[in-house]
Amino acid sequence: MDIYLPIAGLSVNVLVIILLGGAVGMLSGMFGVGGGFLTTPLLIFYGIPPTVAAASASTQVTGASVSGVFAHLRRGGVDFHMGAVLVAGGMLGTLFGALLFSLLEQWGQIDTVINILYVLMLGGIGGMMAKESWQSVRARRTGTTLPPRKRRHHPLVANLPGRWRFYRSGLYISPLAPLILGFVTGILTMLLGVGGGFIMIPAMLYLLGMSANVVVGTSLFQILFVTISSTMVHSLTTKAVDIVLALFLLIGSVTGAQIGARFAQRLQPDYLRLLLSAIVLLVALRMIVGLGWQPDEIYTVQLL
Template identity: 70%
Template structure:
């Protein structure tokens, strides 16, 4: 069953788009990521124009994040104080990213920039996560007891002024740190159509030193508001939001997020990180291949 997308200008299989949304929702609930790092490339591979894929993915991530935040909120797994600071930074970043998006779009370079950002960011994050996860799994198999590491934020964050207490996260740090982190995530959300969770979650753990109990829920809380602001920016500036495409993705993602939140209770954290790292690296490799590999015949004409 095919359905025509008015903004993208092509027809898509309805069940395939709903299934893609379900997979993304599952990732959202399991890992605290918006899932845009998977949605946007897959939509581009399907034939959706990159600008439409980026804008519509942000719309879909908003709905998936609502479902994920509700699931984690019921388990008291959201630090709303930390999330509010991240949201302010993310909203400012979304405005800056919207301006940059329009400039690149006018220059005709948005497709190349989006692909390059995916390769660099996903490749780097994927390698770091995979190395750490494999190290943890191998240590467990050798019977080594995991080292009890104290939750500490990065030394650069310790020198920032105006410290606040974030009780649920167990932190006493400057709000400037999560504000800047939220800003960077907001810029990426607009330019890449991602929630930014694949950057935000590791940064909250290793840079801010947040308690892992509230990392996933707080990440989804921030992603919810930033992607909503991003959708408004795209709707008013780039006009690239395809509401029909976003609606199809949302149908699957809302249900998938609830299932993913429950699955986090069944799998060990190191295995969850390894699965996420593998998916990130596969997407980065495919995007890099699209930038470098040139088919022998760019266009083929088949007789009627």
């Protein structure tokens, strides 16, 4: 069944949109990422304008994060103290990101910038994730043991002034570190429609040194509030949020997040990360082709 999207200005198959939302919702539940880093490119591939895809994807990420947070709350996997600092930084980041979005839109470069940023971001993250997961899989097959990572915060974080205790995460660090991290993810949420979990998770583990049992839940907690803020700012400034598109994405993502959380407890994380990295690299490759491939119709006409 096709339905018309008023903001995007085209008709789409409802079932395809719901299935797309369900797929990224499963990733949210399994890995603690909002899924927006795949939602936006997939919507662009389907023909949704990049600005509408980025703005609407943040709404879908909100729904997936709500479902994922409740799943992790039941096992005590959320550090609310750390999450509050991350949310504060994220709120400031969304305001700054809205300014950048408006400037790029005025210059007529927002679509190109979104695509280029996604290529760089997905290529880098997918490559690092593939390398790490392959090393783990190879070590498991050969019976060798990888040297354990020491859980400690980065020296730059240790040198920041004014330390606070984050008891649930087992940290005694400056709140400036999570505040800056939240600020960066807030900018990415506004520009790209991503939740930022794909950056938050590694940064919380390797820069802040957080305990692994609260990283995913705390990441989803931060993503929840920052994507709500991003959606509100987009609605008031860019007016690129397509509510109809976001609604059907939400239907799929809320269900998918619960399924993903159950899979995460049963499947081996090394193989899951390897699969995710392959998906991310394939999406990045498709976006590179899209940037260099001349479309069949160079010009488009849109009624305002």
